[in-house]
Amino acid sequence: xxxxxxxxxxxxxxxxxxxxxxxVNLEKLNETLILFKSLQFKCIExxxxxxxxxxxxxxxxxxxxxxxxxxxxxxxxxxxxxxxxINGRVVIPDPLMNFAGLSDKAVFxxxxxxxxxWSPTEYENQYMKSQEILKEKGPPxxxxxxx
Amino acid sequence: xxxxxxxxxxxxxxxxxxxxxxxVNLEKLNETLILFKSLQFKCIExxxxxxxxxxxxxxxxxxxxxxxxxxxxxxxxxxxxxxxxINGRVVIPDPLMNFAGLSDKAVFxxxxxxxxxWSPTEYENQYMKSQEILKEKGPPxxxxxxx
DNA sequence: TGGGATAACATGGGTTTTTATGGTAGTCAA
DNA sequence: TTGACTACCATAAAAACCCATGTTATCCCA
Numbered sequence: 001x002x003x004x005x006x007x008x009x010x011x012x013x014x015x016x017x018x019x020x021x022x023x024v025n026l027e028k029l030n031e032t033l034i035l036f037k038s039l040q041f042k043c044i045e046x047x048x049x050x051x052x053x054x055x056x057x058x059x060x061x062x063x064x065x066x067x068x069x070x071x072x073x074x075x076x077x078x079x080x081x082x083x084x085x086i087n088g089r090v091v092i093p094d095p096l097m098n099f100a101g102l103s104d105k106a107v108f109x110x111x112x113x114x115x116x117x118w119s120p121t122e123y124e125n126q127y128m129k130s131q132e133i134l135k136e137k138g139p140p141x142x143x144x145x146x147x
Numbered sequence: 148x149x150x151x152x153x154x155x156x157x158x159x160x161x162x163x164x165x166x167x168x169x170x171v172n173l174e175k176l177n178e179t180l181i182l183f184k185s186l187q188f189k190c191i192e193x194x195x196x197x198x199x200x201x202x203x204x205x206x207x208x209x210x211x212x213x214x215x216x217x218x219x220x221x222x223x224x225x226x227x228x229x230x231x232x233i234n235g236r237v238v239i240p241d242p243l244m245n246f247a248g249l250s251d252k253a254v255f256x257x258x259x260x261x262x263x264x265w266s267p268t269e270y271e272n273q274y275m276k277s278q279e280i281l282k283e284k285g286p287p288x289x290x291x292x293x294x
Numbered sequence: 295t296g297g298g299a300t301a302a303c304a305t306g307g308g309t310t311t312t313t314a315t316g317g318t319a320g321t322c323a324a
Numbered sequence: 325t326t327g328a329c330t331a332c333c334a335t336a337a338a339a340a341c342c343c344a345t346g347t348t349a350t351c352c353c354a
Contacts (some may be wrong), residue, residue, distance in 0.1 A: 008304075008305095009304075009305070011306070011307095012306095012337090013307095015305085015306095016304095016305095017303075017304050017305075019303095020302075020303065020304090034150070037288035039281060039287075039290055042285055049148070052148070052150075053148065055259075055289065055290075056259030056260060059258070059259055059291055060260065065187065066185065067280050067284060067287070068287040068288075070276075071280060071286065071287050072271075072287055072289070073258040073259070073278060073282060074274070074277040075290075076148075076149075076150055076257055076258045076259045077150075077151065077152045077256040077257060077258060078151075078152065078181065079150045079151060079185065079257075080150060080151045081148070081150055081151075083169065083340080085340075085341070085342085086342070086343095087303080087304075087305080087342095088303080088304085089304085089305085091339075091340085093151070095152070095347075101201075112298070140252060149353085155314070155315090156314080158315070158316070160318095160328095160329085162315085163314095163315095164313075164314050164315070165312095166314095167312075167313060167314090167339095230303065230330095231329080232313075232331070232332085233331075233332070233333095234313080234315080234317085234332095235313075235314085236314085238330090
């Protein structure tokens with residue numbers, strides 16, 4: 001699982017250290033890392049190649065002309081298979097840097113099965129927003145067990 | 148898996164570099180490359196010979212006289228088995244150049260099991276369209292399930 | 295429990311390799 | 325013999341790789 005939040009530096013070559021705990025998680029699962037443009041937020045999403053393959057398989061099951069299939073194909077086009085260097089760093093592809101508005105700092109946010117990479121300002125905004133919703137509506141009612 | 152997007156140049160001999168990651172994918176699968184006219188879009192589709200065989204098998208499952216079978220047979224007729232030169236380049240056959248409206252630039256778009264080759268303008272149009280659909284309808288339900 | 299030793303991590307920079315792309319020479323067929 | 329096609333060579337730019345270093349976290353023992 002990808003959990004916790006950390007702030008890392010992006011250098012001039014667009015290299016950034018993936019938090020060690022995320023790396024360990026990938027290694028343990030024997031997975032390679034995929035980065036892609038989030039469909040919901042102005043951020044990068046990271047996940048395993050296995051999860052990505054399930055989406056690909058889903059494309060074949062859908063009506064090829066449907067909007068869903070169209071969006072999923074575009075999502076693949078905006079996805080990148082990422083290699084680590086010996087120190088656990090990756091290079092963030094240019095299209096992803098631009099999309100997420102990244103420059104010299106990245107915020108890694110583990111959300112379980114995947115993680116987000118935000119620019120510090122965008123992260124702040126989203127965090128504030130979550131706090132406001134929490135104040136207004138109270139905590140979410142989690143359904144932990146389905147019948 | 149064919150993932151990510153890249154913009155490559157087509158020279159006067161209609162040669163173009165296939166993105167390295169696509170080539171690696173083909174080599175890893177021990178596959179040869181097939182290019183053919185997309186049935187849905189004004190672009191070239193590239194895939195493995197194995198995947199192409201599944202299309203062929205699909206024809207046999209259909210009513211031999213149906214319009215679908217007719218279309219699929221036409222698709223086969225416009226397919227080309229492509230060889231690489233030593234630098235990982237291919238020559239795009241004339242009929243495909245014309246069909247996709249290609250001249251001096253090609254956009255390679257990986258969509259999982261296969262990839263598209265677009266003219267830059269056509270690619271832009273499709274990308275815009277996907278962003279509009281995303282804004283209107285939101286992300287596919289499949290994506291929302293994963294966290 | 296304090297504090298030094300050790301390991302793990304994040305980050306910087308240089309070197310080598312790969313990739314994309316332009317060009318040339320050889321080959322075959324009309 | 326000319327034109328199209330293929331195989332091969334050259335090069336600049338980009339990416340991958342490797343080594344070095346400061347900083348933080350962990351361990352171990354007195």
